[in-house]
Amino acid sequence: MQMLVPDANARLLADERPVPTPNVPELLNNEPGSFAWGVLHDRTPKLINQIRDAHPYEPHQRQALNDLLDEIANGTMQPLPQDSHDKAAWDSWGADYYGLPWADTPFLWSESYFYRRLLHAVGFFTPGPWFWVDPFEHLKTAELRDPTLNTDLAALDHGAQLPIHEQAQTKLLAALWGNRADLGFRVGMAPGSEHPEQEGLVADDSADLWTGLERSPSPRVCIVADNAGRELLADLVLTDHLLNHDNAAQVTLHVKPHPYYVSDAVTADVIACLRRLAACPGEATKISQRLTEALADGRLSLYTHWFYNAPWSFHHMPADLARAYEHATLTIMKGDLNYRRLVGDRHWPPTTPFNTTAAYFPSPVAVLRTLKSDIVTGVRPDDLNALDNTDPAWRTNGTHGLIQFRA
Numbered sequence: 001m002q003m004l005v006p007d008a009n010a011r012l013l014a015d016e017r018p019v020p021t022p023n024v025p026e027l028l029n030n031e032p033g034s035f036a037w038g039v040l041h042d043r044t045p046k047l048i049n050q051i052r053d054a055h056p057y058e059p060h061q062r063q064a065l066n067d068l069l070d071e072i073a074n075g076t077m078q079p080l081p082q083d084s085h086d087k088a089a090w091d092s093w094g095a096d097y098y099g100l101p102w103a104d105t106p107f108l109w110s111e112s113y114f115y116r117r118l119l120h121a122v123g124f125f126t127p128g129p130w131f132w133v134d135p136f137e138h139l140k141t142a143e144l145r146d147p148t149l150n151t152d153l154a155a156l157d158h159g160a161q162l163p164i165h166e167q168a169q170t171k172l173l174a175a176l177w178g179n180r181a182d183l184g185f186r187v188g189m190a191p192g193s194e195h196p197e198q199e200g201l202v203a204d205d206s207a208d209l210w211t212g213l214e215r216s217p218s219p220r221v222c223i224v225a226d227n228a229g230r231e232l233l234a235d236l237v238l239t240d241h242l243l244n245h246d247n248a249a250q251v252t253l254h255v256k257p258h259p260y261y262v263s264d265a266v267t268a269d270v271i272a273c274l275r276r277l278a279a280c281p282g283e284a285t286k287i288s289q290r291l292t293e294a295l296a297d298g299r300l301s302l303y304t305h306w307f308y309n310a311p312w313s314f315h316h317m318p319a320d321l322a323r324a325y326e327h328a329t330l331t332i333m334k335g336d337l338n339y340r341r342l343v344g345d346r347h348w349p350p351t352t353p354f355n356t357t358a359a360y361f362p363s364p365v366a367v368l369r370t371l372k373s374d375i376v377t378g379v380r381p382d383d384l385n386a387l388d389n390t391d392p393a394w395r396t397n398g399t400h401g402l403i404q405f406r407a
């Protein structure tokens with residue numbers, strides 16, 4: 001239970017670790033024209049309305065959602081209500097921010113708190129009929145029901161014929177571009193389109209990543225999942241590959257303890273993806289079977305921690321989570337939010353080496369991330385100029401990706 005519910009000392013525990021937070025200013029919501037500003041002023045209200053309109057919610061839930069909308073637009077940030085199970089932790093975490101307009105708080109902190117408040121508004125944690133009803137479930141299910149997914153999964157049959165190292169790289173790229181969320185991606189590889197997604201990579205440390213795994217006699221890989229649906233399917237395909245081709249003796253898949261950032265994966269989403277794979281004949285079914293066996297015999301395990309829903313960068317990770325990473329030969333961080341949390345959601349000069357921004361992390365760490373927010377590090381100066389000149393929105397429009405690795 002301790003790993004699922006933060007207590008009031010959670011922050012103190014994190015502060016015991018000798019990890020200084022970077023001396024670089026944090027991203028705030030109040031910079032007009034910034035990506036963060038757009039999320040707070042456009043995306044957040046749209047999401048509240050969308051969730052309200054997509055459910056047969058009762059008056060108290062509708063009222064709570066409307067109140068949250070109003071608080072974010074016109075009011076000041078309020079603490080969690082008295083009866084919240086995790087109030088003590090959030091009260092200690094939010095002491096510097098409660099009472100401020102939402103726009104004047106840090107982007108990372110406030111976005112995380114917004115999802116906590118949204119869950120409160122719909123009664124997710126309240127014992128009763130709406131207890132643990134995921135407000136984003138319909139969106140995740142729709143993605144798994146998308147008929148075009150059958151073509152993507154069928155392409156796994158072709159992929160299985162390729163030389164092993166090509167399969168490995170293709171699946172790594174699929175796991176990366178699966179993070180593109182609202183744009184398509186291919187889990188397998190369609191005939192005649194070798195390495196279709198190599199283009200768009202701002203950094204590609206994949207050779208070092210594979211070498212790092214090959215050098216270890218019995219690699220333990222930790223994959224910190226991001227989105228459910230197509231992205232998680234690609235992550236599971238990669239996991240299967242690692243386990244079946246001696247790239248990993250053990251894989252631990254880290255998921256969120258409860259819904260977050262709309263489509264972040266929880267355990268129910270892993271089950272749904274395994275079933276989705278099993279529903280497609282051929283290689284997809286075999287992957288589902290192999291993963292189910294790996295779960296049964298312990299080579300694959302699931303893990304979660306309250307910190308995954310907390311509003312802090314990984315510099316504040318609690319000691320038990322740090323130990324989980326320390327045991328890994330390699331930790332693979334998936335997605336945009338995990339990247340923000342890994343390097344810190346701060347105004348880093350983009351040419352700051354990734355080895356510097358991820359230096360504090362307790363194990364070798366890799367990121368597979370489609371760029372969907374302003375923060376980026378480890379970009380070569382020439383590339384930075386070229387990108388800024390050719391596509392000013394390259395940091396946020398999902399067309400570029402990173403495979404970065406720190407040994």
Ligand SMILES: O=P(O)(O)OC[C@@]1(O)O[C@H](CO)[C@@H](O)[C@@H]1O
Nearest residue numbers: 039226227335336337338372373
């Ligand atoms: O972690 P993910 O799923 O790749 O991306 C999360 C995300 O969509 O949410 C934030 C905006 O709401 C951005 O940081 C980022 O683009």
